[in-house]
Amino acid sequence: MRIVSFSLVVPYPGIPHAGGEYYRRHLRALGALGHDVTVVAPDSALNRVGLARREDPGRVILVGGDLSPGMRAVDRVAALVAPHWLPPSSRRGLRRSDEVGDAVRDADFVEAHWEEMAFLLRRAAAPRPTALFAHDVPLQRELRWLRAARAQRAMTKIVWRVWRVLIVALTQPASFRSADVVVVLSDKDAGQVRRAARRSRVAAIDPPLWDPAEHHDPLLEGREAPRAAHAVFVAAFDRRENVEAAEWLLDEVWPAVRAALPEATLSLVGAHPPDSLSRRAVEGTGVTVTGYVPDLDTVYRTATAAVVPLHSGAGVKFKTIDALLRGLPVVATTVGAEGIAADDGRVPFPVTDEPQAFAAAVILALATAPTAGLETAEWARVRYSTERYTRRLVELIPELGRRTAP
Numbered sequence: 001m002r003i004v005s006f007s008l009v010v011p012y013p014g015i016p017h018a019g020g021e022y023y024r025r026h027l028r029a030l031g032a033l034g035h036d037v038t039v040v041a042p043d044s045a046l047n048r049v050g051l052a053r054r055e056d057p058g059r060v061i062l063v064g065g066d067l068s069p070g071m072r073a074v075d076r077v078a079a080l081v082a083p084h085w086l087p088p089s090s091r092r093g094l095r096r097s098d099e100v101g102d103a104v105r106d107a108d109f110v111e112a113h114w115e116e117m118a119f120l121l122r123r124a125a126a127p128r129p130t131a132l133f134a135h136d137v138p139l140q141r142e143l144r145w146l147r148a149a150r151a152q153r154a155m156t157k158i159v160w161r162v163w164r165v166l167i168v169a170l171t172q173p174a175s176f177r178s179a180d181v182v183v184v185l186s187d188k189d190a191g192q193v194r195r196a197a198r199r200s201r202v203a204a205i206d207p208p209l210w211d212p213a214e215h216h217d218p219l220l221e222g223r224e225a226p227r228a229a230h231a232v233f234v235a236a237f238d239r240r241e242n243v244e245a246a247e248w249l250l251d252e253v254w255p256a257v258r259a260a261l262p263e264a265t266l267s268l269v270g271a272h273p274p275d276s277l278s279r280r281a282v283e284g285t286g287v288t289v290t291g292y293v294p295d296l297d298t299v300y301r302t303a304t305a306a307v308v309p310l311h312s313g314a315g316v317k318f319k320t321i322d323a324l325l326r327g328l329p330v331v332a333t334t335v336g337a338e339g340i341a342a343d344d345g346r347v348p349f350p351v352t353d354e355p356q357a358f359a360a361a362v363i364l365a366l367a368t369a370p371t372a373g374l375e376t377a378e379w380a381r382v383r384y385s386t387e388r389y390t391r392r393l394v395e396l397i398p399e400l401g402r403r404t405a406p
Contacts, residue, residue, distance in 0.1 A: 001400070003030060003037045004103050006094075006112040006120045008086075010041050010050030010060055014294055016236060016271045018318040019135045020050075022185075023113050025208040026133070027056055029390040033400060038103050040120075042090045063097045065089035082167050084138050086116045094120060104128075109399055118175035129399045132179035136315025137192040139168045141241075144312040144335070148244075173197040181397060185316040186339025203396040208389030209321050210381045229264040229366040231257075232303040234296060234319050238272035241313040245333075248355075249309040250280045250287065256359035257366070258286060264366055266307075269299050300326040305365035308336030309358065316340065321384055324349070327377040329365035331358060348376045 009017060011024030030037050036058070041047050043062040051060055065071070071089040078088050085091070094100060101123070104110060110124035111131040115138055121130045142165045149157035176182050176197035183203050184190050190204045233249060235242035246268050257264050264286055268277055271292035281287035293299055300306075306323030308330065316339035323330050324340075330349040337351045350361035382388065394401040 001035045001108045002106055003035050004100075004107040004110045004124070005030075005037050005039050006110075006117040007039055007041045008114045008116060010039060010047045010054060010062070012050045012053035013055055014053075015050065016292060018236070019114070022135065022207045022209070022318065024055075025211065025386060025389070026113075027058075028211075029208060029386060029393055030400070031056065031058075032386075032390055033394070035109075035400070038107075040094070040100055040103065042086070042094070059103075061097070061099055061103065063090075063093050063100060065091075065093040066096075082171065083164065084116070084142075084168055085171075086119075091119060095123070112179070115172065115175045118178045121178040129181075129397070130179045131181045131183055131397055132176065133183045134176070134189065134193065135185065136313075137172075137184070137189050137196070138314065139165070139172055139196065140189075140192055141312065141314035142168050144314070148312055169196075183396065188339055189315065205389065205392050205396060206384055207316060207318065207321070208386040209318060209384040210325050211386040228304070229261045230267070230302065230304045231264065231307050231362060231366060232267045232269055232299055232305075232323075233307050233309065234299065234322070235268075235270045236272065237268070237270045237274060237277065239313075241310060242270070243274055243277065245309040245311060245336075246277055247280070248311065249307060250277075250285075252355035253307075253309065253359045253362065254285070254287065256356065257362050260359075260363045261366060267299070267303075269293050269296070296322065297326075300328060303328055305329045305331065305362065305368070307358075307362060308332040310335040311353070321380060324376055324380040325384065327374050329368050331361040331365050333358070348379065 007023055009020045009023065011020045015021055015024065027037060038059040038061060040061045040063065043064040047062055051062065065087065066089045071092065075087045075089050078085060104124050107128055109129055110121060111133060112118050112121050113133045115134055118132050121132060124130050146161035146165055149161045173196050176193050181201045181203055182193050183205055184193060185205065185207050187204050190202045193202045233246060237243055254266060266287045268289045273289045273291055278289050281289045306328045308317055308320045310317060310333055313335060317336050320330060320332055320336055320340055332349060332351050333353050334351060337347050341347050352358050352361060
């Protein structure tokens with residue numbers, strides 16, 4: 001089957017972007033099903049890097065935006081009025097591209113990843129089936145940011161967040177209605193989409209984060225002896241919710257952990273850490289800010305436990321699943337654990353939003369035997385395997401089980 005896949009990013013091995021990693025594995029699943037996929041993405045410096053490093057030799061179309069002075073002015077206004085949209089200059093370029101139009105006309109199936117790309121599905125008229133893969137639900141994220149602004153009693157932030165909530169609430173339903181089916185990554189997100197756009201067909205699927213071909217080692221094989229009481233928080237620190245989570249961890253939780261375990265250490269691992277985190281990681285706190293690390297397997301092999309202290313954001317947190325897959329004890333907030341549960345609804349690790357309880361759970365996790373997370377890891381490796389994802393993908397979108405001649 002010929003598939004056109006609209007995406008914000010061009011994925012490649014090692015991409016420091018959780019959604020990009022999920023999309024990379026999604027494309028591999030489509031390839032395993034025998035489909036011919038054309039990726040369409042905005043032309044940007046990051047996507048040109050992705051084009052050079054990608055593992056799949058399939059076709060990629062990068063589309064530049066309209067860079068006229070008038071459109072640049074429109075982009076500046078749109079960044080204030082509708083900041084969750086793709087810039088109008090990029091939208092215009094993608095809509096008007098003859099190469100994209102030809103690819104869509106030849107396609108048997110059209111999908112879009114991220115809500116920002118949903119507008120392109122309207123170009124794929126029936127009888128082609130369409131799908132929107134909503135990596136998260138923007139309104140949920142905006143509402144959490146609004147609650148945070150209210151807690152801070154920051155009036156300027158509150159006014160700005162109220163505006164964003166209203167804009168997203170008004171525009172989001174049209175995005176969800178643009179596709180024949182909306183695919184999300186948790187049952188909770190499915191409920192959010194159904195409430196936002198009642199006519200949408202919605203399906204939940206667990207992301208494919210474990211592939212034996214890439215993670216061929218058995219549990220704990222080759223794992224280095226971890227440093228005593230070493231915790232890690234892995235996140236992209238160019239995202240505000242991750243920075244706020246790290247600051248909460250350092251200010252509200254870590255002092256209690258160090259008081260109980262003076263030898264305890266913490267690594268904040270991820271690209272683009274701001275100076276505010278480095279200033280907090282002063283001598284004597286046991287905290288290290290590493291910046292970008294190309295091989296997270298090494299990070300996890302030397303860790304005793306993983307923490308996910310998020311209080312805002314939306315969608316399933318891949319960083320939580322990554323730690324579970326590697327057999328590490330995990331401590332998370334409610335947001336950090338969102339969408340991750342066994343079939344009986346049980347969450348297989350401590351979850352709390354209260355700083356003292358979080359610290360107590362981290363202290364216990366750091367004192368846990370190295371093999372304590374093996375049972376949870378085995379469960380996670382089945383639930384989040386590429387094999388299960390591929391099977392579920394065909395169950396949810398039967399068209400993807402068919403193969404037609406190119």
